[in-house]
Amino acid sequence: MSEERFWTTDEYASTAKFAVQDGAMTMRQAGRIFRLDPAPPKAEDINDYIVSAVRENDLTYFTYFLHHYEPRLNKRVYRFLLTEGIDRYEPLRFLDYKLSVVLVMLECLQNYAPNKGADFLTYAHYFIGNALLDCRRQEEAGSFKSLDEYKAARGIAWLYNNSGKSEKEVIAQYADEQSCTEETAAEYLTLARQNRSRVPFYCTMQDDDGEETGEDVTRDDSWNYADILWNGIRADAVRAAFDKLDYMEQDFIEMRNAICMTCGRVGSWDERASFEKIATDYEYTTTGGAEKAYKKIVDKLTAHLVDAGVLGVVELKQIERNKKIAAAAYQYKAAHRFANDDDEWGEIRFDFSNGTAETVKLADGDFCKSKVFAEVAIRRILQIPFKELPKKLTIPCKLEMERMRYGV
Template structure:
């Protein structure tokens, strides 16, 4: 079965060429890249197109199949990008993921046997999921030798973050579950930890359709100190705020984030102190005590940077959650150098089924023309699923950069 005819199909080849050369594709175009100008011959079930493609050895039927399947494929790609926290409004990235899914279907098509009773989408479901994950793997900062290694690292990372157990216990449990050695499980966990904090890293939870969903496994720190410190925020203001901290506070921040404030060097991730090590260094009775101390220090540094006008902070409180209609409401507060403690909170309502949000009430201190603080909150919350919604959330951000972004 030749793939050449498929890839040269006139109905969508010109649009794909336009996207690659001019980089001016819209989301509407990316969502209709396989839509034919003329409707294909009618069938009772779109799986009939696949059966014809296999039996007649003609991929024109595959183009007919894509014409009808594209809206469902769009939803699957969109949902994956959403749960992974990736910008789902980038047409070229969206198309990259989508084309990978189509290529995966093409690759498994010759081995599809209609006589076995399963329709093609059931047969191809696993291959499409792997294609999405492989695209994600290639965007990760970590180095993963294969898709299997990447999936294993995601799995052990989810277990480590959600079990509340020590690394040693997680390694033993994962090794038992996956029937591998503890050395192998430890390697996977090391890969996950090395990748942490460089780019978002998500778990391999399964939804009701056995599709990958994304659950952030990097949320035990209030915010990514190293990322904010060296990726755009004014270094002089950060250094001045850091100098106001005590010796112990400086030690906690530098050791926990594997960064030297004197030279700005980011150290290897395996040199990063665990909360166990921080607890030992300052004689805390429990690791949770060291973790609470660390988070208080982060909050203090955040406050100093807010006072300096470098950071803005959005505080969120969940006030309503309705799983039946996939909706939620949050109160939000805009915290910046001119804000007052008695400023009134605003309110934002979210519709997760439509992927939209409405600002019901603007918080005191939010920028009335561009609503920067509300938009930061909306952008963050819409990355989450209903099951991941926190009761409270604090979101620090570089104030000037976001004001520029939203045209303030």
């Protein structure tokens, strides 16, 4: 990177050869504003464009990067607007958010060091999120002194919405978690009430005399994303595991599961992206390729949760199958933070004609008295029709729940 000079945002903006008249832009135009014709030279990875831009101090490579990144950028802005309840079909607003993200990426480019190991989008992910939030901050009904103040107000609002605790308890918890005074926490909660442009998350019920009772009547339980997506696994562990994924992996998880891990909003299951759409957006040659990539990402996320000690995994491999008598045998392995790659596999034999199973050998790491992981494997396999038995299967289970259930 040249120490003398780098591109300024004004210089970059001057290279954008388009003119927009009020009301004249369409969503198609807003969504293709960075597309180049003819298309730029292909690279094996779009991060290669960024590396070239940094090493050669040439903005042309950044325009190549934007050409390929724009569909994903559109998706991220679209999902953010959807989460915030904003009209996502307003072209000029959509473009404003996109340009804010591009400008912050240019700022990140000045400090990006390719030799540190992280790709550019992983490095810029946090700053991109801040850029979107800052755009939202400027549209709020009230005003905030800074982005940090705005994020603090959103944070305590989210905590209040999802904790089920009283206002006083939420203020005390937030103050303790953020190492601030309760007076400061109370100010943030007040700001959140006054300045949210969406439907207020808190209001009070009035009694017959018109006096406020202080009773909360508008808690939004639908935002409890830990319970909805992860079936009760601790949200902090999921957040930490998610943060260990790179940008593309995080995007896959959010798209496929209709969830925003930034704010915790869970969308309708109908809103989740199909593998066909993911394949198109990420330029996979087949839908199967996108599905295979997604499954690898899920396995990686699962491994992080196993390492955190809140999730167990049972791995199964079919070693025998007899169609005549509807029987099968599987090797199984208990994967959790007390297990390792050298542990021996156990064996379970299934009789589908009678709906029974026998644990022939316990896997290392299984609990010898209760056979926790063997029981998990048996329950799952017996639910599958014999004709559909998989050759390999990975079954996640809530490790702490299984321990309590079996008293180990």
